[in-house]
Amino acid sequence: MKTIDVYLQYFKANCVANGVQRKGAAVRLTAESDAGQITYTVSVSFFPHEADDDFRISYDAEATKILYQAKGRRSKKREQTELLPVLREHANELAASLNGTIYWESPLIEVRLG
Secondary structure: OEEEEEEEEEEEEEEEEOOEEEEEEEEEEEEEEEOOEEEEEEEEEEEOOOOOOOOOOOOOOEEEEEEEEEEOOOOHHHHHHHHHHHHHHHHHHHHHHOOOEEEEEEEOOOOEEO
16 A cells, blocks of 8 residues: 655644644645555644644544545546645534634645645
């Protein structure tokens, strides 16, 4: 199985999970290919971010959603035209399911594209 983070960026956020205030969110679009099958998932993980250099990702406040799954292989064209344009919409849905908010206008790191 080959796994690639197509998109990764951290943002300021707000969420309380398991009694802990979370002030950051990692947003990912991941491509996984295995045996001729491709799956794209979007995930949101809220983390404490207690200092400017604190990027300890905790996995107790994470939600994931499959955006695309089919026979085939990775397609950068599909990523650019179909998946990345709706990434924020799906990430916001996942954040809301965790009672959290992502502040898109306040990135904590530059976007990483794979």
